[in-house]
Amino acid sequence: MLKFLAKFGKLDRRIVFALLLVSILVPLLFNIKPRFYVDSATKGIYDYVDQIKPNGRPLLVSFDYDPQVAAELDPMARAVLRHCFARGVKVVGMSLAPQGDAIGEGIITQVAREYDKKLGRDYCYFGFRPGGTIIMLQLGVNVKKALPLDYYQTPYDSLPMMKNIHNYDDIAMVLSLAGSTYPVSWMIFAGTKFGVKIGAGQTAVMAPDNYPFLQTKQFIGQLGGMKGGAEYEQLIVDAGYYNTPDVASKAMGAIAYSHLLIILLIILGNIGYFISKKIEQKK
C-alpha cells in the first residue's frame, strides 16, 4: 500500500500530460459550465466604460496581441466592444503587434455588425502601427500623425468621428489587450507621460504583475485571462447589454476540471514524496 502511494511521488511526465488532456477533453465534449464570481479588477474596467458619455470621447482599444494568445483575449475584446456599442460609445481600434492587425479587424467588424454600427462614424480601425512606444508617444503629440490612414486606407481627415480628436485629452480611455508588457508601456508612455486613463486586458500570466499598478490607480482596471473575459461576459449579460454568455464562459468548465486535476496531482505528489522519505528513513 505505502509502496503504491510512494509511486505517486515520481509519475512519468507523460502520464501527467495524458491526465491533463483527459481533464480538458471530457468537460469540453460533454459541455459542463460552472458559475463564477466577478473580481474587482474586472469591475474597474466595466464601471469606467459604463460611465463614458455616449457619443462623447471614444474608447481606444489597442489589439496588442498575437494569435497564440487570441484564445484568452478575443473574448474580452468582444465583451468590451459589445458593452461600448450597446451603450453608443464610440470606439477607435488599432494594434501595436504585427499579427494583431488582422485579429483586431476581424473582431471589431464582427461586433460592429451585431449592433449595425457604421465604420468611420461609430468606430474606426487603424490596424497595425509599427514602432510600439513610438506610436504611444506620437498619439500624445498628434493622433493624426500617429494614425494617418485607417486599415482600409481611408485618410484620417475623411473619418467623421476622428475630427476634434487631437491627442489623449480627447480619448476617454486606452484599453490595451496584450499577452506581453504592452499595457505597462501604455501606462508609462501614455498614462504617466500624458495622463490618459489606461485599462489593461492581459493574459492570466501577465495580469498579476499589474497589481501594484492597479493599486496605485495607474491602471483603472484589468481583465485577467479567460476568467476576466468570462466575468465581463457575465456582467454585460446581467446588465442586459447582450443576450447569451460566450466562449469564455463555456471554456470555464474545462478550466475548472484541469485545475482540480493539477491540485490532486500536487497532493498525491507530496504524499508520495513524504512516504518514500519515510521508507528511506526505515532503511
Next chain:
Amino acid sequence: MSTNIWVWIAALLSLAIFSYLYKDNPAFKFAEHLFTGLSVGYFIVLYWNNYTLPYIVTPLKNHQWITLIPMAIGMMYLFRFIPKLNHLILIPIAVSLGFWNGMSIPVTFEADVLKQIQGTMINTSMLSNIWDPQKGLMVGLLVMVGVISTITYFYFSREHKGPLKVTANIGIWFVMIGFGATFGYTVMARVSLLIARMQFLFTDWIHLIK
C-alpha cells in the same frame, strides 16, 4: 470531418507539434523547421512593408535626403563583412544604446521607483478603517513590511547575517508566496490556450464539439 484541405494541414501540423510531448520525432523536426522558415519569411515581409517602405523608400522618393543619415549609420552594420572596417559596426550599436539608455533612465525611475514609493505610503483612508482586509491600516503595514524586507533581500554589499539575514528571509517568504500565487493564477491562462486548440481540432477539423 472537415473537407477543407487547409484545415487538415493546420490540424496535422498542430498534432506534429504536440507529438513532441511524447518525444522528439521526424514529424516535429519537420514542423519545427517549417515554422522557423515561414516565420522568418513572414517577418521579412513585415519589416519590408512596415519599416523599409514607409521609413526609407517613401522619404527618399519625396527627396527627404535627411533619411540618408540614419541609412548611412545603418549601413555600417554591413561592415561586418569587411574585416578592416569591422569595428565600425559599433557605431550603429552605440546610437541605439545611447538613445534607449538615455530615455529609459527617467522613465524607469519614475514608474518603478517614485510611483511605487507613493503606492506603498500609508494613506489617510487607511487610518479610518484599520482592519479592512483590502485597504485597512494593517494591510498597509503588512505591505510595508513585505516591500522593505524584499528590498533588503536585494542588499548585495553586505553578508546576509544577523538582522539583515532575518529581514532578507522574510523578504524571500513574501517573494515565494507571490511566485506561488502567480504560478497558480497562470495555470488558467495556459489551459485556456490548450482549450482553444482542442476546440479547433474537435470543432473545425473533426466535428465533435457542437
Next chain:
Amino acid sequence: MRLKIYALLLAMAAALPCLAAPPGPEATMAAVTVAPPSDIKAADTPNDAGNAITVTWQASPDEAQKLIEGYEVLRSETPDGEFIKVGYVPYGFTSFDDQDVPANSQDYFYQVKAVGRESQALSLVSVSARSVEQWFNTMRINALISCILFTMIVMIFIGRAKSGQSLFIRRIAGLSEVEEAVGRATEMGRPILYVPGLSGISDVATIAALNILGQVAKKTAEYGTPLLVPNRDPVVFTVAQEIVKEAYNEIGRPDAYNHDSVFYLTDSQMGFASGVDGIMTREKPATNFFMGMFWAESLILAETGAATGAIQIAGTDSISQLPFFITACDYTLIGEELYAASAYLSREPMLLGTLKGQDWSKAVIVMLLIVGLAISLISPGVRQIILQMLKVG
C-alpha cells in the same frame, strides 16, 4: 487640473439619474434664456511645446437646472474682432485646451458660449493670452532631482572604487556556479546554451544579459567549450556576436571562436521556442543559461531543459516569468540580481562601486518609507507634503 475635471465627470455620472427623470418643473423653465458662463480666463498651457492655450471659466448657474448642454469656445485675434469656434465641451467641463495656436506668436482673446436647449449665452471676452513653449517640465522636477541624487550616490562609490577601496559583494546563488557549470560541460564534452532573452536592445534587461554573456564567453573560451547563442532580435544578434568574438580574442583564443556559434533563429516568439527546444533535444547542452527578458516561452524552454537533464541557470526581471524559472531551473537570478551579475562575475571595482551605490539608494528608499509611515501616522498633513515631493508628471 485634470483631477478637477475627473471629479466633475464623476459628479456628472452621479447626476445622470436626474437626467432620466421625467420632465418636471425644469422643463417649463427651459424656455427662459440661459445665463452665460462667467470669469473667463485664458492662459498658456504649462509644460508643453507651446502650441496650446488653456481656457477656463465658471460654469453657468443654469447648469444646476440641467439647462446647459455644453460650452462652445471661441477665439479671436482682437478683443472686438470676429470670434471663431475652436472647440466644444459637454456640460460639466469648465476648461478647454486650444491645441492649434502657433507657439510664441501673438495674443489671442477668448469667449465661451453656454449652449442651452433653446437658447445660447455668450460670455465676456477674456484677457489676452499667448502660448509660450516651456523649456522645463515642472511636473518632472521630482523625477529630475531623484535621478540626479541617484547618479551622485552611484558616482561617489565609483570614485571610491577607483581609489582602490575593496568592495564586498554577497554570494549570489547561480552566479557562483557559472564556473563549475562551464567546467562540467567541458568534462561531458557537451556544449553550453546561452539565450540572451527575447527582447530588443531597447530593453535594459537585454543589455544586462549581453554583459553576462561577455563573462560566460570568456570562461567557455578558457575551457574551449562549444557555445550556442540563439537570438531573436537582429540588433541583439549583432551585438552578441561582437561580444563573444571579443571575449575569445581577449582570452587569446580567437582560433577557438566559431562564427556560427552565435546565430539568429527567428523573430517569432514561439518559432524561437520550438527552435531552441530542437537544439536542446539534439545538441544536448550540459548547461542552459536563460538571461534577460522572457515571456511565456520561459517555461517551454526551462521544462524542456529540465527534461534533457541540463543544469539550468536563469535570470530575468520579468516578474511574471520568474515563478516558472524558479520551479523549473536549478538557479534563478531574481530581478536586480540579473543587473548585479556582470559586476559579480567580472569583479571590476567600478561595476562593484555602482552596486554599492544601488544598495545605498535602497537604504534611502527604506528610510523614506519608514519616515513616511511614522509621519502619516502622526499627521496626515505632513504626509501630503511628502507625497507632493514624490509627485510625478
Next chain:
Amino acid sequence: MKRQIPLIIVLTLGIFFFIQFFVPSQISTNIYQTTLQWTIVISAFAIVLAIGSLVNHHMLKIKRRKPHWWNSIVTLVALVVMALLGIFGRVKGLEPLGNLFHTLFLYVQAPMDSAMFAILAFYMASAAYRAFRARSQEAALLLISGFIVMLGVIPFGSMLWSKIPDIAEWIMMVPNMAAKRGILFGIGLGMTATSLKIILGIERSWLGGGGK
C-alpha cells in the same frame, strides 16, 4: 580610437535624451520624434545580417550533410517562398500570391504558433507536479499560496469554503503585491544603474574586451 568614437556617441546621445525627458519645447519634441524614426531605419539594416546568419547557418548544415540536414532545406525553402509571396503579393495583378501568403500564415504558421503555445499547459502541469513539494520552508510557501490561488480561480474552491476566492484575491493583492513592489524597486535601480554604466562607459562589454 576605434573604441572612443562609439563611447562618445553613447555618452552624448544618452545625456541628451535623459535631458529631453524634462524639456517639452518644440525642437526637443521634434528631435525626439526624428531620432525615434532613425532608430527604426538603423535597425532595419541589422535585419540583413540576421537573415544572412540564418541562411548561412543552414547552408553549412546542408553542405556538410550534418544530421537532419534535409530539414534545413525545408527552412530555407519556406523562408524564400513566404518572403517572395508577401512582397510580390502586393504588386498589382499578383494578388493571388498575396492571398496565398495570407492562407499560409493562417493555416500553416498560426496553427503551429498556437500549438506551441498550448504545449505550455502540459508543462505547467508537469512543473507544478514536480516542483510543488514541501521540501523546504520556501518551497512550502510556494506550494501553499499556489494551491490556494488555484482553488480560488475555480468554482470548487468556493464550494469547499466560500472564503477561498477572497483569500486567493487577498494573496494576489497583498503579499504578492508587496513582494512584486519590492522586486520592482530593485529592478528600477538596477535598470537605471545599468543604463548609467553604459552611458558613462563603465560597462563596456558591448564594445568587447570588457573595456580593456
